[in-house]
Amino acid sequence: MAPARWTLATCLVLLLLLPFAPGPARAATPTPAKSPSSSSSAVFQLQGDVYPTGHYYVTMNIGDPAKPYFLDVDTGSDLTWLQCDAPCQSCNKVPHQLYKPTKTKLVPCAASACATLHGAQSPSKKCAVPQQCDYQIKYTDSASSLGVLVADNFMLNLRNSSSIRASLTFGCGYDQQVGKNGVAQAATDGLLGLGKGSISLVSQLNQQGITKNVIGHCLSTNGGGFLFFGDDVIPTSLATWVPMVRSTSGNYYSPGSGTLYFDRLSLGVKSMEVVFDSGSTYTYFAAQPYQATISALKAGLSKSLTQVSDPSLPLCWKGQKVFKSVSDVKKDFKSLFLSFGKNSFMAIPPENYLIVTKYGNVCLGILDGSAAKLNFSVIGDITMQDQIIIYDNERGQLGWIRGSCSRSTKPTMPFHDHFSDLNH
Template sequence: MILHIYIYVSVKPEQNGSTVYVPLVHRHGPCAPAPSLSTDTRSFADIFRRSRARPSYIVRGKKVSVPAHLGTSVMSLEYVVRVSFGTPAVPQVVVIDTGSDVSWLQCKPCSSGQCFPQKDPLYDPSHSSTYSAVPCASDVCKKLAADAYGSGCTSGKQCGFAISYADGTSTVGAYSQDKLTLAPGAIVQNFYFGCGHGKHAVRGLFDGVLGLGRLRESLGARYGGVFSYCLPSVSSKPGFLALGAGKNPSGFVFTPMGTVPGQPTFSTVTLAGINVGGKKLDLRPSAFSGGMIVDSGTVITGLQSTAYRALRSAFRKAMEAYRLLPNGDLDTCYNLTGYKNVVVPKIALTFTGGATINLDVPNGILVNGCLAFAESGPDGSAGVLGNVNQRAFEVLFDTSTSKFGFRAKAC
């Protein structure tokens, strides 16, 4: 993860030929189910700080699409889907995360001091007839360790897993396999995931994470490294997570997919230019040389220093009619209370190869009255394309051909 996005499934999946489409919602959005624990209210500052800390075998058969939602119901600005684990199938609300590989749930046994509150009861693997722990001496466990997710042996003979994120979040437990039900008739047998028996500093009421990174442990790898999603705006209808392929390629603009040296989980795009209010910023290609990780789990886009400062200056000039509001986390926020019509300047991002995306106005540009961009680091370092900027686009990941696709107004 870099920053998180969560997807929640609450509507009936639609099937179109061989493809099943499941809704995607923001986990704090109006379409997401109400949380069972309502006492944990998180401020935007809390959510942003957690999000900003983040940057630091193939399934043969039907293509699957799952509804995705903004995760307000589980106290997050990430996106969530509802899928089911085990036999009988037990629904779980999980974050979709292109910035991590290993999927995980909180599982029983787990004491209140070891696991954090979540929306649903902890997953109990002892109630599933298809569950099994991965043996410590297995090839699967050795591969997990080779990809830096292993944690030795638990309970003597079980394969252990451990995941730590840059924001201090961590989970440890038994690496396991069970049946994963994505939608009616869309089942992944022997799906590998972490059954967490200890979780630290995880804020939010989600039940786990669905990893969509590039490594072999991810759900995306099970579908050949080809998937797409559309992240809806807070007030919009549900989006979707489509595994196996995107929709018809018509309407997409494409750009080459890169990687981050030494960090094989991530996929990147490279910016070639930025327009604010119809005017192209005067930036040299070197300002974008570090590339940008495309991360569904990061909220705010992180731009390298020169590019960010140019964007901020142009945006502030276009928003001179509105009063800047001091904010300890983001530096370009506005008090928009009392305004009937707020005119937000358009922002367009152009990637190598000429692909240009016009960000959704205002929900793809502002979050809680703040510009959804921040300075990520010096020129030459990797930036992050966060989930706010991705809203309303179908974003296609195709690692088989090393390209990204963007289709506007997809949800």
């Protein structure tokens, strides 16, 4: 996958006919469901950045004995998967030794998790290999992961000072294809699917009574940040909340239609459907809002900025001196605003839509969604920076709180010990 990756728009699960090398498996004993405790939340440190890494990732300890793996955090996909030695047919270079499954870890075709994964896409198909559940996920940039479902232990440290071993279902990917941008995602071992579907990791934790079905992340402009599962990590009274609506384009996290403003003035374009996706490095606007944004930006730019070609992004400018950070140039750009309903606004200041490249140019991190064949708009990592974004599946709402995400967090420490100056 490329740094300017796009993993949301078309996530297709297919039933395949490839036999899995380890052979038949025993079905795992299900964990009884119970009501999650409000205090059983988990907090994880994040690594990565928008530029030049192109993604944020978390360390998950998986297996028995548990081994660390880096997973790309993606709220736009449901299925978590690891590149694995099953054996591997086509794998990218990864930071850790490939995950190696055993026969007992295979999820059989008759399992409910397999039915959930395939249900909407291929309800009439039957399994060619009953002992396994095959999958293939294709992404809009033509990247893909092909493999089988397995169930293995995830070790989680909870904020109530306890540790838990949860048996969770995920993909064992033995054939990965790089997207059309042609850059392998070498910094990660796989992908952490945190979408709305019941196969997503946080949905499984909720079904087992471990955490509430609430996800949040805070991505720092300085790199890193944190991810959390559960509903007692953030002070909800500080958040701007909007109802989570059903996306017309798929089962994605959407606050509905948003109206775009530039410097608090209407751009004169109709409202656009918006989705939140941490699996997208950059933000994508639908065709009309994108063109209106470009026109407004260019009209207000200083004459000291000259448009320049830069391989990093499509639209870039150079100054009289080389830029070292966005703070060097943000005075020349105005803030954007998205309005949801009557009283819910998301501010998008210059630092939430600009990057400075290694060539010393400033580039626009808002891209043309129509070029990616999207008919809706996407809030990606660049716009989520230094905001806590909350995906509350319990109450059916999305929220955000502006504040620094640079501070380190520990699973057992109260939120306000780290963020007492939030919103100041």
